[in-house]
Amino acid sequence: MTLGGCDMTDSGHKLTPPTKDNAVTMASLPLIQNTLSVMAPAFGGSRNDIIMEQVCALAQGSKTQAQFDQFFASKNIALQKLAALDSGFAMLADNDLGKKQASCMAHIASSPSLSNIELTDNKEKLAQQLSYKMQVITTNAEFFSLIAEKIESTPATSIAQRKQEIIQQASALSPLYFVILAKNAPQNVHYDVVQLHNTFSLSGSDGYTLSLANNVVTLRLQNINWYGEGELLGKRYFTKVLLPSTE
Template sequence: MNMKSIFVAILIALVALAGYDRFLADRATDTPRIWLRIPALPVIQDAVFQLAPRFDEPRKTLMMEQLCALARGEVKQEQVDAFLKQQGIDAQTLPRQGSPLSLLVNADQPGQASACAAYLATSVLSTVNVAEFMHPVTVPAANGQPEQSSLQIDNALLTSALSVKLAVARANADIFALIAAELQRSPGLTIPQYRERAGQLFARLAPTYLQRIKEQLPPANTQYKLLQMDDNRFVFSSSVGSVFEFGRNGLVLSQGGIVWYGKGRLMGQEYPLPVEFFSAAVKDLLTSPTSQQPTSIQ
């Protein structure tokens, strides 16, 4: 290719780019006035919370362990039935639909995967249960003081729990970002419509999400440092450059100083959604002549 041909090719490319920029500018100008741009993250979070099963709190962890084991194919139905019997529940009498326990007996693998994924995803979006990595310690009676019991951090349990929390938070960022990018392909939906769409996408991606958690587990030699643990904040850092913080503003995961999850961001990006935020009637109010504006009350 001679220099003249190269120059012509470059000129055509520049003209095409200029035309595309003009197209984007025109689209921005044509955006309906009743649309507002909001971050996708809170919409997706709400959708996933709605998918999470509602078990009674005293047995919630045990039930979810069984459900997730079913979803991953780690146990058979006979084993789950035996577990339920130990809990005083007859598997044969449970309804196949309409109860949180239904997923433990109805062989609905997509539903089991969706429920397990939603449970795990929301586990890092809720207050941390410190009992996960603590064990009871009894202090013998001495010097006139009665025997006392307390909880003490178990380092092995702590390392395991923090490793899982980090993997789940990373998987959240990965899958939520994928969903956010997909939602952006459908501009102009209402928030309920975006929420419904996000829930559908998460349910379909549930098996991918569960696999993603395994892939995001930090190396076995990763070191963790517990920075704060009280009623207001739970914060830890890792030797792989992650900082996990849960507090009044929810979960914030930083990776290499970049907000990877939280504060409206996923992988450092906001993924704004063009939402139809108001009814069409509001548009007329925005375009009314100034002469028709109501007079102020004296």
């Protein structure tokens, strides 16, 4: 069979034969992003910011388990009965703090997008919304790089197993996520906002620039990719995965 227009011998770019175990190298950032997005809890098939406010309050220590339970009791919401509906309600009914910390972390980490930014001509209000996005993205850059470092050096495994490994790493490190998030809270930073239709750019006096276009988020620090375009903290991470075999 001849492929017209494709010269695989003289171009200098020969096809690499597949390895015996079908191992390939994959960019880590989109794999981590996708895994944490799926990891974020849903209730009846949808994200719920009001419920997650309560989960995050408990996860970060600003509410006790008793206060958490009282909130749902005051709304006549029987968590134990709802637990059978899906994993989100099961997480609410479970008194395991670690699960709530992991759920809160995944919810916040997977939240940055244009979907919940209010389009407004009030530059001060828009800057406030976007500055929180910048805080989360900056935290994601640092947190995701920790996970990327760990999976970069491990032996090749299936994509499903790699995703499970990311979930395990992210869950174990979730208390650290909140520490990093608090550290990255903006302090005495002046922001300049540029808004053009559905494209936003936020530049901070601390050297960070956040861009959101077509629901794609990019954060740069002193003109270096800090988060986005496959890079974290100015570095491109990869991990090895095994593709299915025909044998």
